[in-house]
Amino acid sequence: MADHQFHLKAHWPGLRNDVGEIESGQLKTKVSIPPEMNGPGVGTNPDEMLLGAAATCYIITLAAMMERSGLEKKDLSMDSIAIVNDSNGVITYKKIIHKPKIVLLDGASDREHSLALKLARKAESSCMISRAIQGNVEMELHVEII
Template identity: 50%
Template sequence: MAQHEFHLTAEWNGGRNAEGTIRAGNLDTKISIPKEMGGPGVGTNPDEMLIGAAATCYLITLAAMLERKQIPVDKLTLETTGVVSENRGRLKFESITHYPHVVLGTEVTEQQVEEAKGFTEKAEQSCMISNALRGNVELAVEARVEKA
């Protein structure tokens, strides 16, 4: 069994409303609590990073599935929304919803369109990050798949 290690280093300068930095591979950015949660809103934050991890994993998984089945894609875009609730001062990451928009090549068959629609759901179920979150965060996909 192959294992892959990923490493992150972090620095934090102060208390709750301070800011810090993180570095992991190609990721090198400032961090803080978001303005929406009463923080300074400098750099990114854990909420953005969580939906970023879920979205990039989903998008790469979907692209790989389409490529493996040789379904021509003209354009693949994604919007992702994460919802965090606050109850009595406790925060909970409630849900992540992916909104992929898949524009297939004009030469695709109706069977390939249907297959691509299926992959929009299967990619969420196959994504390593989604699988790590499943059971703790509600996960959903609302896809648009169409011919160019």
């Protein structure tokens, strides 16, 4: 297998509470420290980007696994939450909670419901980003199947 490279350019002209920019492929945005951490809250921030990476990797992995398994769906959506702890000035990315909502076709069988749950759980350990942060950030999953 070949290695894949992804490139990002960052520019930070100021001090801690200023605003910078990043650009990587289709992603081009301003970045700053979030207001929760006494920053200006302009553009996005590392906390949102890590959550975004984990969430998009998970949901794409789950969709691909469902497709490979022949499990049809009406819809797939998800809410994700990041919990970041600030204790005595030490900031720790503590936990990511994914809440996927899988809407199966009308009349889906019990086997299809079981398969959807199995794939939702497996996608978490199969996602590249989940594997990259494993052991550092706790992952929690709350699956809803309709």
